Amino acid sequence: MKTISYSQFGDADVLQMTEVVTPSVTDKTVLIKVKAVSINPLDWKIRNGEMKLMSGSKFPKKIGIDFSGVVEDTGNSIKSYKKGDQVFGLLNVFKGGALAEYIVAEEKDIAPKPKKISFEQAAAAPVVGSATIQIFQTLVSVQRGSEILINGGSGGIGMFAIQIAKMKGAIVTAVVSTSGLKVAKDWGSDFVIDYRKDDVLKAGKLYDIIIDLSNKMPYTKATTILKSSATYVHTAPGPKEIISSFLTNIFSNKKYKVLMLKPSLSYLITLTKYIDLGLSILVSKGYPFNDFKKAYTEVPKEQTIGKAVIVVGEETIESVSAIEP
Ligand SMILES: NC(=O)c1ccc[n+]([C@@H]2O[C@H](COP(=O)([O-])OP(=O)(O)OC[C@H]3O[C@@H](n4cnc5c(N)ncnc54)[C@H](OP(=O)(O)O)[C@@H]3O)[C@@H](O)[C@H]2O)c1
Incomplete structure (x- = not known):
């Protein structure tokens, strides 16, 4: 073979x-x-x-x-x-x-x-769906009405994160490029921002949760648009981000979480339930x-x-x- x-x-x-x-x-x-x-x-x-x-x-x-x-x-x-x-x-x-x-x-x-x-x-x-479910089950707590920013919403994890956050009742803002605006809206985003035209950091809105999928919004930038007890997720952490997140979580009310995918059969089963519910x-x-x-x-x-x-x-x-x- x-x-x-x-x-x-x-x-x-x-x-x-x-x-x-x-x-x-x-x-x-x-x-x-x-x-x-x-x-x-x-x-x-x-x-x-x-x-x-x-x-x-x-x-x-x-x-x-x-x-x-x-x-x-x-x-x-x-x-x-x-x-x-x-x-x-x-x-x-x-x-x-x-x-x-x-x-x-x-x-x-x-x-x-x-x-x-x-x-x-x-x-x-499986990879992006499991990563999304791990983020929502272990790193952030999404409540009905939570303001969530998905930075990099038109790619793999973004596609799952927008739809699952909406199913959980969150208010979703997706940051995408011009070609991603339509799908981000189709997947249910309440607000979409074109990162080539507008800077979400200057839009004057604060978030309960920020998930950065672009590897271009570090915690130091995201913290300026996080509410006081909000959570930021870095999805591509290296040693520097892992140490920073550890220290930030000791000294700040804001939480800095890092994703390290640990695949699990339960994530595949949860993913199947979301797909059966209509996740596209x-x-x-x-x-x-x-x-x-x-x-x-x-x-x-x-x-x-x-x-x-x-x-x-x-x-x-x-x-x-x-x-x-
Ligand atoms: N830690 C782990 O265990 C784990 C597991 C899975 C994935 N990951 C990581 O998670 C990240 C996301 O994964 P993915 O599969 O969703 O990747 P992806 O499909 O490549 O999506 C990344 C998105 O970021 C967007 N983007 C690029 N520049 C941007 C900017 N300046 N502002 C806002 N958005 C921007 C891209 O949009 P355009 O293409 O339109 O520019 C793209 O939609 C990757 O770094 C991946 O390696 C980590």
Whole structure:
């Protein structure tokens, strides 16, 4: 079977398609024929070597975290799945390996694919959906009427965060670029701000919660528009942010939280409930498997509204929605 790996840190050119033996199930694992794999900022941050502390520097490394697919075989101890079941899930964030024709996953890393969404949409959901649910369950407390600012609202986490915050009754302001204004409104934002035209820091409004998804609004800036006991979330923390958040939380009423994704089956199940309630998942870009280098070259450089995925296998990319400019 074909898989994608790399033997040194670098840009998309380090990625290689190789032919390897199709993995076999062990007692407690499931063999999955992959249908689609999503593209996440974490993929290229790990591949560039920006996250060596967490990923380690041992090669070869594999790429791709979240996926959808069909169960091909099950280990003897697996009771919840059988051949032919449609599933979605995520592999170890720092080891990856989802971008392959077949993968082996543990039962705790997969859930039944929500019926009403396509394989592409299902692959797009696990990392950003789990991150959003982790933020709302463990980092911030969203009440009916909470004023929440989502800085970077038209990307992966933004798409889930806007919709779930609205389902919880929050008043949502999304900061997006011009091309993201329409979707941010469609997902339910009460207010949208175009960061290319207006500066949310100068808009004169204070927030109960700020979630920065752009990595461009540090706590030192966000604090100027936080209410007195409000919470700020940094989603791409390095050692500096982790230390700053620790110190801020000792000395300030305002809370500074950092996201460190800890995938959990319960997040996939909660995600499925939101999808059943009508949460929409926009996949605006789809690449065939053979175009993996193009995908990992273009997506980090270009704007993506919602998510981008790589489709594995013979399937055509029919369900990818086109975005009008
Ligand atoms: N810590 C963890 O465990 C963990 C887990 C998952 C994700 N993450 C991180 O969380 C972050 C968000 O993830 P994601 O998947 O949602 O990324 P994404 O899809 O790339 O979204 C980032 C958004 O930021 C927007 N943006 C860029 N510049 C901006 C600015 N100056 N002001 C406001 N918005 C701006 C982008 O909009 P335009 O494209 O329109 O410019 C884009 O919509 C990433 O850094 C990712 O690595 C961390």
